[in-house]
Each structure stands twice: as C-alpha cells, then as structure tokens.
Amino acid sequence: MRLSILSSGFFAAAALAQTHVFNWTTGWGTANPDGTHERPVITCNGQFPWPDIRVQKGDRVEVYLTNGFDDANTTLHFHGLFQHGSTQMDGPPLVSQCPIAPGDTMLYNFTVPDQVGSYWYHSHTEGQYMDGMRGAFIIEDPDMPYDYDEEVILTVSEWYHDLVSTLIPDFLSVYNPTGAEPIPQNLLMNNTRNNTWKVEPNKTYYVRLINIGGFVSQYLYMQDHTFTVVAVDGVYVEPNETNMIYITVAQRYDVLITTKNDTSENYAFMQMFDSTMLDVVPDDLVLNATNYIVYDDNADLPDQYIVDSIDDFLDDFYLVPLVKEELYESYDYQITIDVIMNNLNNGINYAFFNNITYTAPKVPTLGTVMSAGENATNAYVYGTNTNAFVLQKDEIVEIVLNNQDTGKHPFHLHGHVFQVIERGPEFPDDAPQAYNESAPYTPPEHPMERDVLYVNPNSYFVIRFKANNPGVWYFHCHIEWHLTQGLALTLIEDPLGIQANETLTENWKQVCQNVNMSYTGNAAGNDNDFFDLTGQNVQVKDLPAGFTARGIVALVFSCVSGVLGCIVIFWYGMADIPDIEKRVLADLNLDDRAFLAAEEEEEEAAEAAGSSVNDGLSKEGTTQEITTSH
Ligand SMILES: *[C@@H]1O[C@H](CO)[C@@H](O)[C@H](O)[C@H]1NC(C)=O
Ligand SMILES: *[C@@H]1O[C@H](CO)[C@@H](O)[C@H](O)[C@H]1NC(C)=O
Ligand SMILES: *[C@@H]1O[C@H](CO)[C@@H](O)[C@H](O)[C@H]1NC(C)=O
Ligand SMILES: *[C@@H]1O[C@H](CO)[C@@H](O)[C@H](O)[C@H]1NC(C)=O
Ligand SMILES: *[C@@H]1O[C@H](CO)[C@@H](O)[C@H](O)[C@H]1NC(C)=O
Ligand SMILES: *[C@@H]1O[C@H](CO)[C@@H](O)[C@H](O)[C@H]1NC(C)=O
Ligand SMILES: *[C@@H]1O[C@H](CO)[C@@H](O)[C@H](O)[C@H]1NC(C)=O
Numbered sequence: 367m368r369l370s371i372l373s374s375g376f377f378a379a380a381a382l383a384q385t386h387v388f389n390w391t392t393g394w395g396t397a398n399p400d401g402t403h404e405r406p407v408i409t410c411n412g413q414f415p416w417p418d419i420r421v422q423k424g425d426r427v428e429v430y431l432t433n434g435f436d437d438a439n440t441t442l443h444f445h446g447l448f449q450h451g452s453t454q455m456d457g458p459p460l461v462s463q464c465p466i467a468p469g470d471t472m473l474y475n476f477t478v479p480d481q482v483g484s485y486w487y488h489s490h491t492e493g494q495y496m497d498g499m500r501g502a503f504i505i506e507d508p509d510m511p512y513d514y515d516e517e518v519i520l521t522v523s524e525w526y527h528d529l530v531s532t533l534i535p536d537f538l539s540v541y542n543p544t545g546a547e548p549i550p551q552n553l554l555m556n557n558t559r560n561n562t563w564k565v566e567p568n569k570t571y572y573v574r575l576i577n578i579g580g581f582v583s584q585y586l587y588m589q590d591h592t593f594t595v596v597a598v599d600g601v602y603v604e605p606n607e608t609n610m611i612y613i614t615v616a617q618r619y620d621v622l623i624t625t626k627n628d629t630s631e632n633y634a635f636m637q638m639f640d641s642t643m644l645d646v647v648p649d650d651l652v653l654n655a656t657n658y659i660v661y662d663d664n665a666d667l668p669d670q671y672i673v674d675s676i677d678d679f680l681d682d683f684y685l686v687p688l689v690k691e692e693l694y695e696s697y698d699y700q701i702t703i704d705v706i707m708n709n710l711n712n713g714i715n716y717a718f719f720n721n722i723t724y725t726a727p728k729v730p731t732l733g734t735v736m737s738a739g740e741n742a743t744n745a746y747v748y749g750t751n752t753n754a755f756v757l758q759k760d761e762i763v764e765i766v767l768n769n770q771d772t773g774k775h776p777f778h779l780h781g782h783v784f785q786v787i788e789r790g791p792e793f794p795d796d797a798p799q800a801y802n803e804s805a806p807y808t809p810p811e812h813p814m815e816r817d818v819l820y821v822n823p824n825s826y827f828v829i830r831f832k833a834n835n836p837g838v839w840y841f842h843c844h845i846e847w848h849l850t851q852g853l854a855l856t857l858i859e860d861p862l863g864i865q866a867n868e869t870l871t872e873n874w875k876q877v878c879q880n881v882n883m884s885y886t887g888n889a890a891g892n893d894n895d896f897f898d899l900t901g902q903n904v905q906v907k908d909l910p911a912g913f914t915a916r917g918i919v920a921l922v923f924s925c926v927s928g929v930l931g932c933i934v935i936f937w938y939g940m941a942d943i944p945d946i947e948k949r950v951l952a953d954l955n956l957d958d959r960a961f962l963a964a965e966e967e968e969e970e971a972a973e974a975a976g977s978s979v980n981d982g983l984s985k986e987g988t989t990q991e992i993t994t995s996h
C-alpha cells in the first residue's frame with residue numbers, strides 16, 4: 367500500500383514536468399528606469415524590462431533567442447544552473463558556444479532536474495546585460511523547507527546613463543591606464559528608483575534578492591525590519607537573522623521578512639553603494655537609495671533611514687548549508703591563481719590570472735573538446751592564452767585565489783556550487799598576502815556553498831568542489847568591466863565524459879556557421895595537428911623593458927592640459943627605447959584625428975566642470991614620475 371502511494375506519487379510528479387517555451391528577440395527601445403534620464407535599453411520582443419522565468423524543479427526550458435541587433439553578436443547564460451549533460455547550453459561565447467550573429471536564432475534547451483531556488487539569466491556578451499538584457503530565473507521547490515505567506519522577487523543593480531558600448535572604448539583606453547571603472551549614475555531596485563513594495567500586515571514574505579548588476583556590491587537594510595537569510599545562490603542555509611546584507615553582483619539571498627501588525631506607518635528599504643569599489647565618488651552621486659515598504663498608501667513615505675555602521679553585515683562565510691554536505695577534507699588537484707591588474711604595450715589596463723589575460727580562442731573551447739578525440743585531455747590544445755585547466759572526472763579540485771589587487775572582486779564559477787574553505791580579511795595596499803597553506807587553520811565543518819564569492823582587497827580565498835559535472839566551465843570575475851579586461855579562466859571538466867555524454871545539436875553548429883566561425887580544431891582552428899597552435903589569438907605584448915605601467919600612468923596624467931601635449935610627452939618619455947615611437951604610433955592609432963579631437967573636447971569639458979581626477983593616482987607616485995620624464 368505504502369509503496370504504491372509512493373510510486374504513483376513519483377509517476378505523477380514525472381508526468382507533471384512541463385516544457386516552457388520562450389520565443390525571444392533582442393532589440394533596442396528607450397526607457398527611463400531611474401526617472402532622471404531616458405536612454406536606449408535592450409528589449410525582449412520590444413519590452414523592457416525582460417520577463418522573469420519561473421519553472422518547477424524537473425521542468426524543461428526551451429528559449430529561442432533571436433539576435434535582433436543590427437551590428438552586435440549576442441548570447442544568453444542561465445546563471446547558477448548546473449547544465450548537467452548540456453554544457454553547450456551554458457552561454458559564454460567562445461567557451462561553450464559561438465556568438466549568435468545578427469538575425470540568427472539559438473535554441474537554449476535544457477532541464478532543471480536537480481536545483482531549486484533563485485537564479486537569473488543574462489547576456490554573456492560584451493556587457494550587454496548592463497544595458498538591460500537580464501531577468502530572474504526561479505525554480506520552484508515542491509518541498510520548500512520554510513513556511514511563508516507570499517513570495518516576491520526583488521532585483522537590485524546599478525544603472526548607467528551611457529550604453530556599455532560607449533563606455534568600453536573609454537574604459538579600455540590608454541587614457542585610462544589605471545583601469546578606473548565607469549561610475550554608475552544610480553542604484554535601481556526592481557529596475558526603478560524609489561521602489562514601492564506594497565505589503566500586508568502580519569505576513570511572512572519569502573523575498574528573493576538578486577543582484578543583476580555588473581559592477582558594484584550593495585548594502586541592503588530596512589527600517590525596523592529584519593532579514594532572515596534562508597538561502598544563498600540556490601543553496602538553503604540554516605536561518606540567520608540580520609539587519610544588513612552585503613550583496614555582490616550576481617549573488618542571490620533568499621530572505622524571510624515578517625511584516626508588522628500595525629499598518630499605520632510606512633518604512634524605508636535602503637540600498638547603499640559599496641563606495642570603496644568606486645575610483646571617484648562624484649559630488650552628485652546618491653550613495654544611499656531609498657525605497658519603500660508600504661503598509662498604507664495614504665500614510666506618508668519615510669525619509670532615508672540611516673544606520674550607525676555598515677560593518678555589521680552578515681558575513682556569508684559563516685552560513686551553514688541546511689543539507690549538511692561534508693567538508694572536502696583535502697584536494698586531488700590544486701589550481702593557484704594570482705590576480706593582478708596591469709598595463710600591456712598598448713597602454714591599456716588588463717586583468718590577469720597568473721600573468722595571462724584571457725584571450726578568446728578561434729574555436730569555442732567546447733568545439734575543441736568535441737573534435738580533439740583523446741587529445742582533449744591535454745590542456746595545450748585549448749591554447750596558451752585561455753588559462754585552460756583540464757579536470758579529471760570526480761576529483762576534488764581546490765582553487766586558491768590570491769588577489770594582489772587593491773579591489774574586491776566577486777568570482778563566479780559556472781556549472782557548480784563550491785565549498786568556501788577560507789577567505790582572508792582585507793590587507794593593506796602595500797602588503798598583499800597570499801594564502802599560506804602550511805599555516806594551520808580549521809575550515810568549517812560544513813562549509814558554506816555558493817556560486818559567487820568575493821575576495822577581499824590584497825587577500826585570498828580558497829574553494830573546493832568535486833569535478834562531477836562534465837563540461838566546459840568558465841570561472842571569472844562577475845564585474846563586467848573586469849571580464850572585458852580578461853579576468854577569466856576555463857575549466858575543461860572530464861573532457862572524455864563530455865564527448866561520451868553530449869552531442870552538439872545541429873542548431874549549435876549552425877550558430878557557428880552563421881557567424882563564420884569554425885567549431886572544430888584546437889584554439890587556433892587547426893584540426894590536423896592539435897599541437898600546432900600557430901596563429902592562435904594571444905594577448906598584447908608586455909610593456910617594453912625599462913618602461914613600467916607606473917610610467918604610463920604618470921605620462922598620461924601629466925597632461926591635464928590637453929591630449930596632444932600628452933602624446934608628445936609620451937613619445938619623449940619612451941624615446942630611448944628602440945622603435946618605441948613606431949609601436950606607440952601604431953598602438954595608439956594616431957591617425958585617427960577625430961578620436962583625438964573628441965578626447966580633447968572631453969578633457970576640456972571635464973576641466974571646465976572641475977571634475978577630480980582618479981584619486982587612486984596620487985598613490986601611484988604620479989608627481990615623481992612626471993618630473994623624471996620631463
Ligand atoms: C518565434 O517568433 C517569430 C516571430 O514572431 C516566428 O517567426 C517564429 O516562428 C517563432 N518561433 C517559434 C519556435 O515559435
Ligand atoms: C525618484 O526620486 C528622485 C528624487 O526625488 C527623482 O529625481 C526620480 O525621478 C525618482 N525616480 C523615479 C523612477 O520615480
Ligand atoms: C561576432 O562574432 C564573430 C566571431 O567571433 C566576430 O568575427 C565578429 O566580429 C563579431 N561581430 C561583432 C559585431 O562583434
Ligand atoms: C530539446 O531537447 C530534448 C532532449 O534532447 C529533445 O527531445 C527536444 O526535441 C528538444 N527540443 C527541441 C525543440 O528541439
Ligand atoms: C519586483 O518585480 C517583480 C517582477 O519582476 C514583481 O513580481 C515583484 O512584486 C516586485 N517586487 C517589489 C518588492 O517591488
Ligand atoms: C503580530 O501579532 C501576533 C499575534 O498577536 C504576534 O504573534 C506577532 O509576533 C506579531 N508580529 C509582529 C511583527 O509584531
Ligand atoms: C496578526 O495575526 C494574528 C494571528 O494570526 C492575529 O491574531 C492578529 O489579529 C493579526 N493582526 C493583525 C493586525 O492583522
């Protein structure tokens with residue numbers, strides 16, 4: 367009797383699995399999310415914002431994504447989904463698929479058998495998601511362990527008035543040698559400002575907080591209400607009550623919020639920039655954004671809510687997963703990566719793992735896996751500039767990340783959640799500390815697990831996971847600016863397992879053909895000799911010997927009086943390096959007079975407005991370098 371109930375229940379659940387079909391075309395429209403500036407935004411079938419996806423555990427999802435742009439490729443990534451047996455549907459271009467050409471359609475077809483909770487989707491191409499191509503992706507749990515009355519999604523992000531395609535050329539420029547990220551204009555909640563959340567009294571809300579932004583972390587806190595954190599990045603945790611949450615881009619916090627019995631008053635729901643991530647804080651930037659928890663439409667809205675300190679946010683390191691997975695006591699394979707930001711010979715500031723800035727291969731890495739046969743187990747075939755690591759089936763992998771940069775970075779691993787073994791505190795600017803494996807430490811008995819983890823400035827973190835999901839998985843900083851600077855690596859997990867269990871769909875191959883890209887061969891596109899990488903894409907050369915990144919910083923910023931003067935000094939400073947003029951001329955594309963004129967105008971405008979120069983510069987010893995180079 368009992369058995370039959372169980373099995374009929376099982377078949378009922380299986381029969382109920384649904385297929386959700388979405389037919390989406392990207393395009394451009396205009397919107398004014400922050401209420402201060404109308405601008406172009408990326409639309410979905412003409413609509414902005416993009417719709418949320420809501421499915422049940424076990425369902426199938428089919429998204430037909432048509433690239434409706436005239437002159438840009440696109441892709442879609444489903445953040446946090448494991449994509450078991452469907453790594454080809456994961457999204458990042460040149461990693462697990464070819465870019466989708468204008469006019470072309472890709473079918474993302476996968477199931478969500480083994481995950482529940484709060485996820486999101488976004489373009490994985492050239493910062494497009496910061497222009498609006500993103501939405502929530504919720505997998506409902508038939509066995510939800512927490513009681514609540516209502517469920518609500520609440521996204522947060524920063525917002526720029528300029529398009530990413532406008533910001534990137536100025537960001538990745540010799541005139542931005544420190545790699546100062548563009549400063550956003552506002553914080554948004556649910557794609558608006560001054561958001562009103564209408565609540566009923568005496569209820570417990572299950573709130574899915576999702577940071578769909580591309581740059582800054584935020585502090586979230588409410589007037590006279592508390593968050594009880596019950597899940598992070600789709601992993602249930604033991605309830606932990608807190609007044610303040612610190613959420614990096616791409617992270618999710620599911621929280622319970624209990625409303626008051628009394629409906630006479632409305633309350634503030636605050637978002638605050640982590641301003642330590644901004645190189646400059648313009649005078650007119652509103653760091654604290656006020657939103658409203660509204661009990662009574664007729665009652666007044668509160669002023670902003672101020673707290674004494676922002677230091678007491680919940681430290682996610684101490685959260686304990688509800689399902690107690692044992693600590694992976696040791697590792698089989700350790701990958702140690704040092705993070706630095708530095709300039710290459712074109713004067714542009716790049717980001718590096720172990721001195722390599724990710725440079726996309728000529729063939730998507732998954733295409734190389736599928737065409738390399740037995741040689742797919744050799745990392746060399748994926749190229750020397752992709753930071754490729756091959757993982758053995760079921761081994762325990764440890765990633766030690768040493769951040770030698772003075773910024774915080776939220777790192778994301780595709781295809782997995784990982785155990786957080788250790789995270790160091792912030793260390794001073796002049797003394798970055800690497801992880802010391804031989805120093806005694808005790809990792810948590812049941813480490814926190816998630817898919818996005820920030821590292822503190824000049825510090826480190828250590829994570830572990832089991833290589834039980836064959837696939838090509840990207841690991842990268844989720845700050846879109848840093849991803850464009852190359853802060854990424856590729857994990858090729860059990861390549862023979864991928865070959866055995868996955869077949870590339872005809873559509874997947876067609877997407878490559880329609881963008882004129884080969885999908886077989888090594889990173890250089892060579893499918894005769896997988897060990898001949900001639901012609902592979904490589905990073906820009908290092909700065910010439912005797913010339914430092916600091917020198918570039920000094921030179922470029924010594925010319926507050928105008929760009930042309932600046933370039934003269936630039937030449938002069940490097941005059942003793944053979945051929946440097948020719949190389950700099952080529953790199954700077956100096957014949958582009960229009961570009962120079964535009965830059966000059968910008969500089970003048972900036973001076974007129976009295977805007978301050980990147981405050982990080984003074985620390986670089988600018989003055990000193992300028993004097994020596996004159
Ligand atoms: C998607 O929509 C387009 C335009 O409306 C239509 O031509 C196409 O047949 C649709 N595709 C699917 C799979 O429904
Ligand atoms: C939010 O409030 C600010 C300040 O009052 C205002 O400038 C802005 O237009 C408002 N934004 C929206 C989307 O209502
Ligand atoms: C689209 O991708 C292809 C293949 O990587 C590339 O050659 C082309 O330049 C891209 N197009 C745009 C507009 O970026
Ligand atoms: C999606 O994948 C499933 C499993 O491979 C397949 O049965 C189904 O036909 C695919 N959907 C489409 C529209 O191709
Ligand atoms: C946020 O937007 C979603 C739709 O994306 C809506 O369901 C939800 O109620 C909104 N939440 C708040 C707090 O405004
Ligand atoms: C609301 O009232 C109920 C019953 O009186 C009580 O149990 C509960 O704690 C109250 N909730 C709040 C948030 O004050
Ligand atoms: C809150 O809920 C409790 C128990 O359900 C009930 O007794 C009380 O009247 C409610 N209070 C309000 C203000 O609705």
Ligand SMILES: *[C@@H]1O[C@H](CO)[C@@H](O)[C@H](O)[C@H]1NC(C)=O
Pocket residue numbers: 638653654671672673674675676
């Ligand atoms: C922003 O909020 C913080 C913390 O509540 C507070 O210390 C600070 O004074 C606020 N800033 C402004 C400009 O109101």
Ligand SMILES: *[C@@H]1O[C@H](CO)[C@@H](O)[C@H](O)[C@H]1NC(C)=O
Pocket residue numbers: 604605606607679680681684685686
């Ligand atoms: C809650 O978080 C604090 C740190 O913010 C930690 O000390 C405590 O152990 C956590 N408790 C649980 C049950 O997760």
Ligand SMILES: *[C@@H]1O[C@H](CO)[C@@H](O)[C@H](O)[C@H]1NC(C)=O
Pocket residue numbers: 704720721
């Ligand atoms: C990076 O390059 C520097 C300078 O050439 C060298 O000292 C360092 O060992 C390199 N780091 C790695 C991880 O290869």
Ligand SMILES: *[C@@H]1O[C@H](CO)[C@@H](O)[C@H](O)[C@H]1NC(C)=O
Pocket residue numbers: 738739740741896897
């Ligand atoms: C792997 O590479 C070797 C040369 O190192 C070659 O002889 C062999 O044919 C390659 N295997 C495949 C399947 O391409």
Ligand SMILES: *[C@@H]1O[C@H](CO)[C@@H](O)[C@H](O)[C@H]1NC(C)=O
Pocket residue numbers: 759836860862863864866867
């Ligand atoms: C391939 O799929 C089969 C059936 O789903 C599974 O049993 C096997 O473990 C998979 N192999 C790998 C290497 O993942």
Ligand SMILES: [Cu+2]
Pocket residue numbers: 774775776843844845848853
């Ligand atoms: Cu970063």
